[in-house]
Structures are given as C-alpha cells and as structure tokens.
Amino acid sequence: MAKILVVDDESSIRFLYSQELAEEGHEVLTAATALEASEILQAQPVELLVLDIKLKNESGLDLLQKLVKERHNLPVILCTAFSCYRDDFSAWLADGYVVKSSDLQELKDEIKRVLAKRSR
Amino acid sequence: MQERYNLLSTVVKLANSATLSYPARLKSLARFFAESFQLVAVTIYILDRENRFLVQKIPSAGPDNFLDCLIPLGDGVAGRCAKQRALLQAGKDQLHDHEFRDGRESQLQAIPIADQSRVCGVITLGLMEGTVCSAAQLDLLQDMLPAVAGLIRDMEVAERSSRRVDNLTILSELGKVLNKAEPPRSHLSRILQTCHKHSAASCTVVRLLPDRGLPAGLFKKCRTKTRLQLSTLLELEADASARVQTTGISILVTDLIADEDIPPSYLCVPLRFEAKMLGSVTFFGKLGAKGRCQNFDEEDRELFDSMAMLVSNALAGSATYQQMVQFAAENDKKVKELSLLYRISNTMLSTINLNKLTHLTLTALTAGANPFFERAMLFLINEKTAVMQGMLGVTRETAAGKALLDGEWGEISLIPWDMSEEEMARQRDAEFSRMVRETRLPLDKTCNVSSKAVLEKRLVYVADVEREKRVDREFVRRFAVQSFAAAPLMAKQQVVGVLVVDNSLSGKAITPEDLRFLQLFTNQAGMAIENSMLYSRIEDAHLDLREAQEQIIQGERLAAIGEMAASIAHELKNPLVSIGGFAKRLEKKIPADLPEHKYAGTIVREVTRLEKMLSEVLSFSKKATICYMDCDISGIIEDSLAVVSSSLEESGIRVSKSIAPEKLQIHGDCQQLKQVFINLFFNAQEAMKSGGVLQVTVAPATLGQRKALAVKVSDSGGGIPLEILNNIFNPFFTTKASGTGLGLAIVHRIITNHGGKIEINNRPGIGAEFTVTLPLHP
Ligand SMILES: Nc1ncnc2c1ncn2[C@@H]1O[C@H](COP(=O)(O)OP(=O)(O)OP(=O)(O)O)[C@@H](O)[C@H]1O
Ligand SMILES: [Mg+2]
Numbered sequence: 027m028a029k030i031l032v033v034d035d036e037s038s039i040r041f042l043y044s045q046e047l048a049e050e051g052h053e054v055l056t057a058a059t060a061l062e063a064s065e066i067l068q069a070q071p072v073e074l075l076v077l078d079i080k081l082k083n084e085s086g087l088d089l090l091q092k093l094v095k096e097r098h099n100l101p102v103i104l105c106t107a108f109s110c111y112r113d114d115f116s117a118w119l120a121d122g123y124v125v126k127s128s129d130l131q132e133l134k135d136e137i138k139r140v141l142a143k144r145s146r
Numbered sequence: 147m148q149e150r151y152n153l154l155s156t157v158v159k160l161a162n163s164a165t166l167s168y169p170a171r172l173k174s175l176a177r178f179f180a181e182s183f184q185l186v187a188v189t190i191y192i193l194d195r196e197n198r199f200l201v202q203k204i205p206s207a208g209p210d211n212f213l214d215c216l217i218p219l220g221d222g223v224a225g226r227c228a229k230q231r232a233l234l235q236a237g238k239d240q241l242h243d244h245e246f247r248d249g250r251e252s253q254l255q256a257i258p259i260a261d262q263s264r265v266c267g268v269i270t271l272g273l274m275e276g277t278v279c280s281a282a283q284l285d286l287l288q289d290m291l292p293a294v295a296g297l298i299r300d301m302e303v304a305e306r307s308s309r310r311v312d313n314l315t316i317l318s319e320l321g322k323v324l325n326k327a328e329p330p331r332s333h334l335s336r337i338l339q340t341c342h343k344h345s346a347a348s349c350t351v352v353r354l355l356p357d358r359g360l361p362a363g364l365f366k367k368c369r370t371k372t373r374l375q376l377s378t379l380l381e382l383e384a385d386a387s388a389r390v391q392t393t394g395i396s397i398l399v400t401d402l403i404a405d406e407d408i409p410p411s412y413l414c415v416p417l418r419f420e421a422k423m424l425g426s427v428t429f430f431g432k433l434g435a436k437g438r439c440q441n442f443d444e445e446d447r448e449l450f451d452s453m454a455m456l457v458s459n460a461l462a463g464s465a466t467y468q469q470m471v472q473f474a475a476e477n478d479k480k481v482k483e484l485s486l487l488y489r490i491s492n493t494m495l496s497t498i499n500l501n502k503l504t505h506l507t508l509t510a511l512t513a514g515a516n517p518f519f520e521r522a523m524l525f526l527i528n529e530k531t532a533v534m535q536g537m538l539g540v541t542r543e544t545a546a547g548k549a550l551l552d553g554e555w556g557e558i559s560l561i562p563w564d565m566s567e568e569e570m571a572r573q574r575d576a577e578f579s580r581m582v583r584e585t586r587l588p589l590d591k592t593c594n595v596s597s598k599a600v601l602e603k604r605l606v607y608v609a610d611v612e613r614e615k616r617v618d619r620e621f622v623r624r625f626a627v628q629s630f631a632a633a634p635l636m637a638k639q640q641v642v643g644v645l646v647v648d649n650s651l652s653g654k655a656i657t658p659e660d661l662r663f664l665q666l667f668t669n670q671a672g673m674a675i676e677n678s679m680l681y682s683r684i685e686d687a688h689l690d691l692r693e694a695q696e697q698i699i700q701g702e703r704l705a706a707i708g709e710m711a712a713s714i715a716h717e718l719k720n721p722l723v724s725i726g727g728f729a730k731r732l733e734k735k736i737p738a739d740l741p742e743h744k745y746a747g748t749i750v751r752e753v754t755r756l757e758k759m760l761s762e763v764l765s766f767s768k769k770a771t772i773c774y775m776d777c778d779i780s781g782i783i784e785d786s787l788a789v790v791s792s793s794l795e796e797s798g799i800r801v802s803k804s805i806a807p808e809k810l811q812i813h814g815d816c817q818q819l820k821q822v823f824i825n826l827f828f829n830a831q832e833a834m835k836s837g838g839v840l841q842v843t844v845a846p847a848t849l850g851q852r853k854a855l856a857v858k859v860s861d862s863g864g865g866i867p868l869e870i871l872n873n874i875f876n877p878f879f880t881t882k883a884s885g886t887g888l889g890l891a892i893v894h895r896i897i898t899n900h901g902g903k904i905e906i907n908n909r910p911g912i913g914a915e916f917t918v919t920l921p922l923h924p
Contacts, residue, residue: 038724045731107719125761126719128726128753 027051028073028141033063033089034105035078039126043076046130047137060089067093072100074141076133078126079106101140105133153182154290161293168301169204169211175294176206179269183283186272187248190259191217191224192298193267196441200224200268205246215244224268227256230850231265232901233284233924248272255279257288260898261295266302269294281774288899313449316344320453324460331361337457342367345450347429348409348439349376351383354417354425355391360461372430375408379430386414387426394418396451400441411441415454419462419673427454459673500675505570507671508540511647511664517542518660518667519647521625523582524635526643527600532589534597534644539582542651544573581625587618594618596632600641605665606632607656626650633664636672645671715760722760726753755884762888774924777816779844779855780805786823787842790831798837799830805844810855813923818896825889826859826916832882833863833914849902852921860915865908900924 030052032043037058044054055072057063066072077089093100103122121143122136160174172190180188187207191200198219202212220229222242227234234256241247241254251272259267269291271279279287323340334352342350349368356362364383368376386397396415402408414428429450432442508522521541525534573579591597595616598606608614609629611622621627630648634641645668649656729749736743787794787801794801812819830840839862847856866874873879875894880887897904901924907915 036720036724039720042724042727042731046727126723127757128723128730128750130727130730 027053028137029053029055029071030074030076030137031055031057031063031066031072032076033057033060033078034076035059035080039078043130043133046134050134050137052137060092063089067100073144074137075100075102076137077102077104079104101144103133103136103140150286153286157290157293161297167210168297168304171297172204172294173206173208173210175297176204176269179271179287179290180206183271183279183287185279186251186274187246188272189224189246189270190294191215191228191245191268191270193219193228193265195302197265200228200244203244203246205248207248208246213246217242217244223254223256224270227258227268227270228265231258231260232850232852232921233257245270250274252276253278255284257284257291259291259295259298261299266295266298285899309445313445316449317452317456319344320456324456333460334361334365337460338365338367341427341429341453341457345429345431345446345453346433347431348372348433349379349430351380351428351430352417352425353383353387353428354461355423358422358424360424369433372409375406378404378406378408379412382408382412382430383414383428386412386428390414390416390426391423394423396447396454398442398444398447400443409439411439413442413447413450415447415450417454417458417461419458424458424461427457462669462673502565502570503671503674504538505540505565505573507645507667507674508538509545509565509573511645511667512540512542513545517545518663519656520649520651520654521578521647523585523646524643525585525587525596525646527589527641534587534589534594534600536582536585536587537643538574539576539579540573541576541578544576544578585621585624587621592616594621596630596644596646599632599634599644603634603636603641605634605661607661609656628653629656631656631661631664633668635668635675637675642672642675719757719760722753722757726750726757729753759886759888762886762892774813774815776811777814777819779810779812779819779857782816782819783823783842783844783857786820786827789820789824790827793828793831794840797831797835799834800839802839802841804842806846806855808846810844810846811922812855812920814900814920815896819900819920822893822896822918823857823859825893826918829889830859830861830863830914833861838862838913847919849919849921852923854902854919854921857918857920858915859918860907860913862913865910865912865914866906868908868910871906871908 027050030047032040032047032054034040034043034056035058040056040058044056047054055066057066063075063077075093093102101121103124105124105126107126122140124133124136156178157175160178161171163171163174166174176188176190179185187205189203189205192202192204192212193199194201200215200217200219203215204212217225219225222245223234223236223240224245225242226236226240236254236256238247238251238254252275253273255271255273257269257271258265259269269287271287273279320337320340323336334354338350338352341347341352349372350366352365354360354362354365364380366376366380368379372379386399390397394416396413398411398413400411402410402412409430409432411432412428412430414426416426417424427450429442429446431439432446433439504524508524511517511519511522521539523539524537526537528535587594587596589597589600591601593616595608595614596606598604607629608617608631611617611627611629625648627648628650630646630650632644632646635643635645645664647656647664726749729746732746733743733750736746783803783805827840834840841858841860843858845856845858847854870879870881875890876887879891894904897918897920900920902918902920905917905919907917909915
C-alpha cells in the first residue's frame with residue numbers, strides 16, 4: 027500500500043483519517059500546519075498527500091500551489107467541507123477532490139483511483 | 147471562492163448599511179459593481195408599483211439621490227429588459243432618452259432585478275467597445291441582485307410607512323382647522339384650502355347641496371396650470387358628484403384620456419351627515435414630481451374618505467350652529483347659554499377619548515346654576531340581547547363644580563372645558579350612576595316607549611308616565627320618574643345609545659325649547675362619538691405602521707442570519723465529520739447483537755441527516771456558479787429518474803414518460819438541472835407513499851419570445867393543501883417529519899438562475915403538477 031500524509035488542522039479529523047486509512051493498509055503520517063507538512067516532506071518520501079483546503083490562518087490552496095511548484099509529481103487529494111470550492115481554479119491543480127463527510131468511502135475510493143493512476 | 151465571498155459580503159454590507167439613505171446605498175452598490183467588474187457605468191432603474199414605467203434611476207456616477215425618469219415598459223434597453231424579464235444586450239443607439247448615458251459605452255447589458263416573482267427594477271451595465279461581460283461575471287452579478295431587490299423592497303415599505311405618517315398628519319391638521327369656531331363661509335374656505343393643499347390635487351372642487359343649512363354652491367381651488375381646462379373639469383365633477391350622491395360611495399378614476407391636457411385621474415368623495423347628503427368633494431390630479439400629474443390610488447381614496455368624514459361632521463356642526471343662532475335669536479333669554487354650549491360641543495368634537503366624551507355629554511346637560519335638565523342617563527344598545535343597558539348617570543349634584551354658566555361669557559369661553567380622571571370617577575361612583583348601571587330596559591316598543599328612540603331613530607317625549615302605558619314600571623318606580631325624554635345618539639348612521647333626561651327632582655316641566663335643544667345637542671354628541679371612532683381608526687393605522695417598520699428590521703435581520711448560517715455551517719462541518727466517522731467505526735467494531743451497536747447506528751444516521759441539511763443550507767445561501775454546457779434534456783430526465791427509481795419501486799409507483807421526439811438541447815448546468823428533477827421526483831414519490839402514477843412529459847415551448855422547453859412532472863398524490871400552497875417555495879418550509887424544506891426552494895433558485903420559471907397546477911384531492919419552463923438559451 028502507500029505512505030500517505032494527511033494535513034488537517036483538526037486533531038479529531040487527523041485521528042479519524044489515520045485510523046481508517048491504516049485499516050486499509052496504508053502507512054499514515056499527519057501534520058497540522060503547512061510548515062509541519064513541509065518538514066515531513068523534506069524528511070521522508072511520501073506517496074500521497076491528503077490536504078484540507080482550509081487550514082487555520084493559512085490556506086491549503088497556497089500550500090498546494092507551493093508543493094506543485096516544488097514537487098510536481100506528488101499526487102494530492104483535496105478535502106473540503108463543502109462542494110462550492112470546486113469552482114476555485116487552483117483546486118484543479120489537485121489530482122483528486124472530495125467533499126468531507128462522515129462516510130469515508132468517497133475518500134478511500136479517491137485514494138485508490140489516484141494511486142492506480144500514478145502506478146501506471 | 148474567497149473573492150466571490152468577499153464580493154458577496156461587501157454587497158450585503160452596503161445594502162444594509164443603516165447610516166446611508168436608500169438611494170445612497172443603491173448608488174454605492176452600483177458604483178461597487180462598476181468597480182468590481184470594470185464597467186463604464188452601472189445604472190439601477192426602479193419600476194413603479196403599477197409595473198408601467200421605470201420611474202427612477204440611480205447611475206453609479208451620479209449624485210446620492212434618485213433621478214426621475216419615465217421609461218415605459220418595453221422602451222429603450224432597460225424598459226425592454228423589464229418587460230421581457232430576461233437578460234438583454236443592446237447597442238447604445240437603442241437607449242431611451244431618459245436612460246443614463248456615460249458616453250464611453252458602446253453596448254449595454256441589462257439584467258432584471260427580481261424580488262420573488264415580481265420584477266422591481268433593472269440594472270444596466272455599460273460596456274466599452276470590444277469588451278464583453280463573461281457568463282461567469284454575469285452569473286456572479288446575478289447572485290448579488292437579491293441584495294439589491296431586498297433593498298428596493300425595504301425602500302418601498304419605508305415609503306409606504308412614511309406616506310401613512312403623512313396621511314395621519316394631514317388628518318390631524320384638518321382636524322385642527324375644523325375645530326375652529328367660525329362663521330360657515332370663512333370656515334368653508336379654510337376647509338377647502340386645507341384639503342387642496344394636502345391632497346396634492348391640481349384642482350379641488352367642493353359642492354354643497356341646497357337646503358342643508360349650508361351655503362350651497364361650488365367652491366373650487368385650482369393651480370394655474372389646470373385653470374384653462376376648468377370647464378372640462380367642472381363637467382366631469384358634475385357627473386361624478388351626481389353619481390356619488392346617489393350611491394354614497396366614492397369614485398376613483400384613473401388613466402383618463404382626453405383631447406385636452408387634463409389630469410389623468412380624479413377622486414370624488416361624498417360629504418354626508420347621517421343619512422343626509424351634504425355634497426361632495428372632487429380632487430383632480432395628482433401632482434407628482436416635477437409637476438407631472440399621476441394617478442390617485444386606493445390609499446389616496448382611503449385618506450380622502452376620512453377627510454370627507456371629518457369635513458362632513460364639521461359642516462353639519464356649523465349648520466347646527468346656524469340653526470342654534472336662529473333659534474337663540476327667537477329665544478333671547480337663552481342666547482348666552484346656547485353660544486356657550488356650542489363651545490362645549492366643539493370641545494367634545496376634539497375629545498377623542500370615548501369614555502370622557504360620555505361624561506362631558508351628560509355633564510353639559512345637567513351642570514350650571516340653571517341646567518337644562520336635572521338628571522341625565524346614558525343607555526347603550528345591545529342588539530343581540532335586545533336590551534338597553536344603563537351605563538352612566540349624572541345629576542345636578544354630581545355635575546356640580548363643572549359650572550358652565552356662571553361668570554362672564556368672555557371669561558369662561560377661554561377656559562378649556564375638560565374633566566379629570568378623578569372627576570369622572572366621582573361621577574361614576576355616585577349612587578345615582580350606580581343605580582343607572584343596574585338598570586336594563588327591554589328593547590321593545592310595546593313595554594318600553596323609549597325603545598322608539600332606537601328603533602325609529604327619533605326623540606321620544608313622555609309628558610306624564612301615569613298616562614303612558616308603554617313605560618317600564620320598574621324604571622319609573624326606581625327613579626321616581628314623572629316625565630322624561632329619550633333621544634337617540636347616532637354615530638355612523640347607527641344608534642349607539644340613548645340619552646334619557648328628566649326634571650323629576652323639582653317636577654319642573656320639560657319645555658318644547660328644551661326638547662329642541664336636546665335634539666341639537668345629541669346630534670353634536672353623536673358627531674363627537676363618530677370622530678372619536680375615526681381617531682381610533684387612526685390609532686389602528688399607527689399600529690400598521692409599526693408593523694411595517696418591524697418588517698424592515700426583519701428583512702435586515704434575515705440578511706444577517708443568512709450570512710451567519712453560512713459561517714456556522716462551516717464551523718459545524720468538521721466536528722460532524724469526526725463524530726459520524728467514529729460512530730461508524732464503533733458500529734463496525736461492536737458486534738451487531740449488543741445494544742451499543744444500535745446506539746452507534748443511531749448516531750451515524752442522525753449525523754448523516756445533519757450533514758445533508760448543512761450542505762443544503764450552504765448551497766442555498768451560496769449558489770454554486772452555473773457551469774454552462776449543452777445538455778440533453780431527455781438524458782437529464784433519465785439520469786434523475788435513475789436516482790429515484792428504487793424509491794419509486796418501493797412505493798409501487800408507475801412511471802409514465804412522454805418525451806418529444808426531437809432532440810431537445812438546452813444550454814445550462816446539467817448537474818443543477820438534474821437536482822431540480824430529482825427534488826421534484828422525490829416530492830412526488832413522498833406524496834404517493836402507497837402507489838400511484840408519476841407522469842413526466844417534455845415538449846417544446848416558448849418563454850416570452852424565446853424558444854424554450856417545458857417539462858411537466860405530475861403525480862396522483864392528492865395535491866397540495868391550499869393553506870400551504872403559498873409557502874412551499876419558502877426555504878425550511880416542510881410538512882414532513884424528516885424534510886429540510888429546502889427541496890423546492892432550491893428548485894426555484896436553480897430555475898430562476900437559468901432564466902426559467904416554475905408553475906403549479908394543483909388539483910386538490912387528485913394530485914400536483916409542476917411545470918418547469920426553461921429557455922433553450924438563457
Ligand atoms: N408533489 C407534491 N404533492 C404534495 N405536496 C407537495 C408536493 N411537493 C411538495 N409538497 C409540499 O411542499 C412542501 C415543501 O416541499 P420541499 O421539497 O421544499 O420540502 P420537503 O420535501 O418537505 O423536504 P426535503 O425536500 O428537504 O425532503 C412539502 O413538505 C410538501 O408538503
Ligand atoms: Mg422535497
């Protein structure tokens with residue numbers, strides 16, 4: 027399976043995602059801020075980034091843009107609270123896009139899809 | 147997204163900024179649009195209430211107030227847009243003379259401003275040569291228009307309330323003029339002047355009929371402009387007045403067309419006192435802004451009716467005054483008392499407290515060193531139980547201290563004649579008054595002759611109770627009555643009470659002059675009571691006014707709530723995701739036979755419901771942009787049916803489709819349109835829980851001039867109860883236990899954004915049929 031970095035400023039969400047994704051067989055790292063995320067990415071190879079669009083005091087979209095510039099081959103799935111962010115052009119830079127829900131099936135399917143696309 | 151949100155919130159702020167006047171707010175919105183979208187000029191036009199003309203404009207570059215204009219619906223760019231209720235693009239050469247021109251624009255984009263289903267204005271965007279307004283920009287702008295529409299609505303409400311305040315001021319000013327004691331002629335000219343000034347009429351004609359104790363004839367006041375047409379106006383007046391006198395109902399004529407340049411509208415109201423026609427007042431006009439004449443409306447009619455009532459009462463009063471003067475001349479000895487009494491009547495006319503009025507009335511009859519009567523009693527009529535109920539009694543003693551006739555005439559007449567609460571309480575609590583309150587007389591001529599005062603509306607005099615069989619014996623015994631008179635108190639042509647007077651303490655005879663006086667006096671009292679009723683109507687109007695103001699506040703509150711709802715929805719989403727997510731984990735981990743498994747399941751279900759609601763709240767308060775593409779309508783219908791198919795099957799619903807053979811393509815957002823039909827289908831399914839037929843037909847149609855298609859969705863679920871029909875499109879209105887009430891609100895929003903419309907053909911007891919009409923190219 028894959029090494030996934032989850033970036034979200036809500037600890038309960040990080041906790042939930044790491045539990046659920048680990049159960050799917052992934053290795054899950056978490057970061058609460060863009061800075062933490064960059065540090066982890068510097069330190070070790072990561073295969074997929076699951077990124078919340080709205081981080082405290084910073085925008086996940088800015089981080090996304092930076093990351094795309096630096097490591098253009100890192101796949102990113104954006105998570106948002108509501109579907110209206112789909113309209114934002116910079117969201118198109120991401121490889122996948124899910125609306126947050128208590129039902130994680132959509133996220134899991136999206137991870138599968140993005141990883142499969144990459145390995146081809 | 148952020149930018150979009152910023153734009154929207156700026157618009158909401160500008161629209162609600164309480165420190166700016168309404169036009170200033172509209173101006174700053176126009177300027178804000180012009181700057182945000184880099185437009186040459188943005189102009190907001192406002193449609194009149196009758197939907198005939200664009201009557202005001204406010205350009206982004208203009209001053210902070212409205213500029214008048216008169217653009218008929220269908221003319222120019224904005225007028226055409228308002229008529230078609232649809233987006234419109236046109237060259238600058240098509241502008242109406244009254245439309246705003248910046249000079250730099252070559253093209254104009256016009257967008258209707260809709261408030262619910264009514265178009266209340268138009269906004270035009272000036273585009274420079276070679277520039278266009280992108281679909282996305284247009285869309286964003288349209289998103290902001292509800293704020294403008296709301297502002298226009300608030301403005302109209304505020305206008306209506308201030309007009310109501312104006313009307314009240316007019317009535318109270320008229321009241322002041324009327325309460326001045328003057329000889330009838332100068333009184334009349336003052337009345338005419340006041341009516342003319344406040345009615346905004348270009349010509350006012352008062353007609354008084356002969357033989358009413360009033361100076362008969364025509365009295366007119368005209369502004370210079372209309373004097374030339376006076377003869378035509380007088381012809382119209384004669385005709386209208388004649389009609390009003392026969393029917394007794396005011397006439398309102400609007401949109402008068404004639405060869406001459408006469409005002410387009412007139413209003414003729416009757417002057418009458420009790421059943422007697424005194425004449426009429428006709429108002430021509432009305433003068434609007436810049437001397438242009440406009441139509442009177444129903445609100446004017448109501449105002450003028452009230453004015454006429456006040457005037458009639460005053461005229462009747464001065465007619466009574468005339469009679470009294472005449473009468474007094476013949477009876478020299480009472481001249482002083484009578485003149486003085488006229489003053490009292492006037493005091494009563496301006497007393498609006500009904501309770502005080504009754505005290506003043508009875509006191510005036512019995513007070514003074516040489517009172518007209520020794521005792522006076524007031525009975526009110528209860529028609530239902532057919533009784534006359536005693537209310538108040540005043541005797542020489544309890545009226546004492548209110549000496550009216552002592553002292554010199556000049557001196558007393560200057561002192562306002564009034565009564566304090568304590569004095570009234572003292573009268574009420576006196577033994578005599580208590581006895582009166584305990585008295586009930588049957589409303590029956592055969593055993594109570596004073597009933598005739600009510601039933602025949604006339605004065606009744608019983609010279610000797612011993613010789614009159616039809617008197618109530620108990621009444622005679624209780625009050626030791628020997629001879630008495632009963633006079634009807636009339637207000638609004640109805641007998642509201644009976645005044646009973648006598649001199650039984652001293653046994654002094656009641657003279658014919660006394661009776662004639664009683665008659666005049668009760669006329670006055672009746673008028674005063676009627677006035678007081680009129681004032682209580684004014685008080686009602688005050689209440690209406692307060693309601694209107696509350697409506698405005700409510701509107702602003704709603705806008706704020708909308709904003710708050712969106713931000714709260716954001717805050718709630720994350721915690722819900724983790725609560726639901728963990729509950730799901732628990733549900734998975736806990737063996738199904740333990741009760742905890744069920745508990746977790748409940749949490750999961752509830753969270754899912756809340757999540758659904760949240761996303762709907764948000765999609766309602768912030769509509770996602772329309773993503774235009776060519777959509778195949780039959781595909782959309784099929785896809786939507788597929789979503790609901792299992793629910794339809796479950797309820798045993800048969801689907802009957804009839805789709806026009808030609809391929810119907812529409813330019814729109816497929817995703818959103820799917821949402822429309824899914825919502826409609828779910829509603830149909832929910833209405834047919836125990837089976838039925840869902841019928842879907844698609845056919846070509848037209849919308850205004852444009853090509854369109856119509857989709858009919860009908861069910862056999864019994865239809866929509868009439869009492870809720872008006873509410874079903876309101877957000878959060880639902881009759882279902884698990885509904886959010888957003889289904890139809892969203893449907894409506896999406897369809898309007900696509901430039902379409904939705905109609906209901908409701909057949910109570912049978913089913914509901916929704917028809918969605920969408921233009922092929924919005
Ligand atoms: N086809 C129909 N037949 C009878 N009543 C209807 C029909 N469609 C709508 N209604 C009435 O209109 C109300 C509002 O409908 P709407 O779709 O807005 O909300 P809802 O269906 O109650 O909730 P939700 O759509 O969120 O489940 C319904 O509660 C129902 O009373
Ligand atoms: Mg519904």
